[in-house]
Amino acid sequence: MRNIVIFGGSSHTELAEQIASRLNVQLGRVKLSKFSNKETNVEIHESVREKDVYIIQSGCGHVNDNLMELLIMISACKIASAAKVTAVIPCFPYARQPDAPYKKNGELLSRIPKDAFIGYTFNTPASTPANEVKDPFGIALARFEEQSANGASTSGVSARNGYKHWIARSGTLIANLITCAGADHIITMDLHDPQFQGFFDVPVDNLYGQPLMIKYIKENIPNYQNAIIISPDAGGAKRATAIADKLHMDFALIHKERRSQSQPHKTDMMLVGEVRDKVCILIDDIADTSCTITKAAKILSESGAKKVCAIITHGILSGDAIQRIVASVIDQVIVSDSVPQSDHLARCSKLKVFNVAPIFAEAIRRIHNGESISALFNIMDLI
């Protein structure tokens, strides 16, 4: 391919290499390091003048470091006269808008103390998002603790009566940062909210993991016509039904009821559909703490499912996720390698990985040659 330079960020070099080798180009030479004061240093050792540059960086691991590295690389290529810079972000960072981890009056939800911990079960409450409190001077937290100790939390914590705490929703910000660094085009995969595309002022190609999931089901799940596709929450129903429709399979849904005020930890789950003696395939886009899928697996097996497996696009699997999956009744978790999985694979025998490099390589090839991307979604069987 002519006039193309592909760079791999430090988050997921393996994927970058796979994509480059499928396109039969060498990865661009780039030195990524950190100065001793922890500033990110990027040196690009390859001419990019008037070239189409593709930078592959996933939003995983140290998300902020990786994001900053991506932004600096984009900006460096831009000011080095690259014709066009495309950010290829297999797993988009900050894609989920935060769930409020607070009660209505703004008080932090109480958590099970760490030392009271016995062992991981599938039902262990998520330690996210508060497992690492960053507050160097202890101001905010000391205040919270003080006030809950006084039992005056309701009136004290909220500054003005009726004020609901403002939680930052960083979606637009991240989109704007990438655009302002100089990206002309974004390629990503299975965005959590399809609306996220609208946050950008540049073209965004949102690829789907769905064709790869369908391929996996066809090839690896024997007798899949008799299995049933499950969506672990209402939000993902559309994603799951699309697969069920294409494979002419049955579909069921797990409905998460919102936590009640008196028992904030307890979430009731309801299964809608019949799963008895069937192989259940859970479909979701992100497995982070993997609470959702392990809880869903529990309900499914209680309802008589023969076997439960989960197919997930982005297996971030942070915090206690691996232990939770190991302890769960779930039989198999299949994730894509949009996030590096080799560490996870070594720690969990239930984990299987499908490769997304072909779909990204084909997308890059088509974008570079000015061909249609939408055709890509239909001819996935060929890849």
Place this chain on the structure above:
Amino acid sequence: MSHGLILSLYTQHEFRRLGIDLSKVIVLKYSNQETSVTIGESVRDEDVFIIQSGCGEINDNLMELLIMINACKTASARRITAVIPCFPYARQDKKDKSRAPITAKLVANMITVAGANHVITVDLHASQIQGFFNIPVDNLYCEPSMLKYINMNIPEWKNAIIVSPDAGGAKRAASIADRLNLEFALIHKERKKANEVSSMVLIGDVSGKIAILIDDMADTCGTLKLATSTLRDHGASKVYAIVAHGILSGKAIDVINDSLLERLVVTNTIPHDDKKAACSKIDTIDISSTLAEAIRRTHNGESVSFLFSHAPE
């Protein structure tokens, strides 16, 4: 102060003097390492000052700042001022070789894009960085506080000579020498790659004098150590170093302990209490009064130029 809000991730004490408390803000990190910010107070139609320094985990701190600015913006703050005592990536400010990123410009763009209306910072590595912004930037100087420190804490200062450890900082050092009516010397250093200095040449006579090194940043402290031994070799009786931003990364503490430096004086633009505990040579200049006064003046629409030449009590 009426209609003013200060959100700080940096330090609390300096704002007591403004007579207002810091607002409640909670910064958490999700287990997938994404940053989450919650603002515990209404900012609608308020004048918001957010204080965050570029130190420690720089990228995390920068993201925190950006997310906070953006959160205040979407929460309808009237004006948002980012107070950044130590501007991150300030040294990556030029395309010094092929395809080098101008990260300082990128950071400036990011802060603007996040929604800041005004930036207050201290001793920018290159004052040209002000031009990277399309919003007003107030670049405050440590110089008045440094002068005060020299006057009060170096008893023999009248027999001192001000030394700039590199040609780039000559202006900064010369200005202090002028204000104190002292002589001035310069060290020329040859740098083969970042954070490493190969050789030094002293221009000026320092024998029998107390040398005061003036610089804007002390990072790995290699320069300071070399400069100190160069000065001592040329007959300086004592060597002090006064530096605006004490980043002190890597093995800086060991380097200072090993060096012939009498004292390293840094400002508190970067928290360094832990480093002070490990190294008795470090002394601190408190510049919180300058920042607090700048915030007060900005909020009230007064001129800040007074602060360029005076350190408030």
